[in-house]
Amino acid sequence: MGYSLQDLQNKPKTAEQFVKQLQESIRELRTSYDGLIDRFENYFIREVLGFKSSFPDYRVEITKRFKGLKTHLLLPHQKTFYSRIQSELDDHKLWLSSVAQSSVGKALSSITDEDEVLLYEKIKDIIYELDNLSEISKENVNEEAEEVLKLEITSFVKGLNKNMLRIPKGKAKEVNAQILKIRTNLGKDKKMNIAALTKLLQELLQND
Numbered sequence: 001m002g003y004s005l006q007d008l009q010n011k012p013k014t015a016e017q018f019v020k021q022l023q024e025s026i027r028e029l030r031t032s033y034d035g036l037i038d039r040f041e042n043y044f045i046r047e048v049l050g051f052k053s054s055f056p057d058y059r060v061e062i063t064k065r066f067k068g069l070k071t072h073l074l075l076p077h078q079k080t081f082y083s084r085i086q087s088e089l090d091d092h093k094l095w096l097s098s099v100a101q102s103s104v105g106k107a108l109s110s111i112t113d114e115d116e117v118l119l120y121e122k123i124k125d126i127i128y129e130l131d132n133l134s135e136i137s138k139e140n141v142n143e144e145a146e147e148v149l150k151l152e153i154t155s156f157v158k159g160l161n162k163n164m165l166r167i168p169k170g171k172a173k174e175v176n177a178q179i180l181k182i183r184t185n186l187g188k189d190k191k192m193n194i195a196a197l198t199k200l201l202q203e204l205l206q207n208d
Helices: 005-010 012-049 057-065 076-085 092-104 113-137 169-184 190-207
Strands: 146-155 159-168
Touching: 005 012, 012 057, 012 092, 012 113, 057 076, 076 092, 076 113, 092 113, 113 146, 146 190, 159 169, 159 190
Parallel strands: none
Antiparallel strands: 146 159
């Protein structure tokens, strides 16, 4: 804390200042976890729900939001997150910490400042994934006969282009052959490849 034992022993005013600073630091440590909980909870309510709510109401709302999701088709990290938000924990701190742990692999009591920023990004991404999968789940899909993809491309010039694509599994060979043709014409610059493919997708979606 920037003090030496010699200063504390020989300078009473410095010792008093040290005690005050130590007490303030202890108070800050005691309230830091609650502050983190409040920030995460506020983020979850504001960015995920989009309307004011309190626990356990927002837990119920997020559960309803993904009620129709076809959970057996989820990826492992999606299943873990889904199971955490479905948890019926009665304590909001435990519930929020459980949700956080499924996102960044750490409980809220163990994360760093950098982890907190990552947590918000991870929550936003996985909620977006589940929202899209929920929309796909509403379609009458024959899982054994077809694959369903949702495409969304947004730009300032052309706005939002989106489409729900249903691909019969019987055409898998044709699709793979087309992928090979396209891949042979791609360059070594990954960013340029993505830009070119995105532009092409925009064009195809707009023509639809």
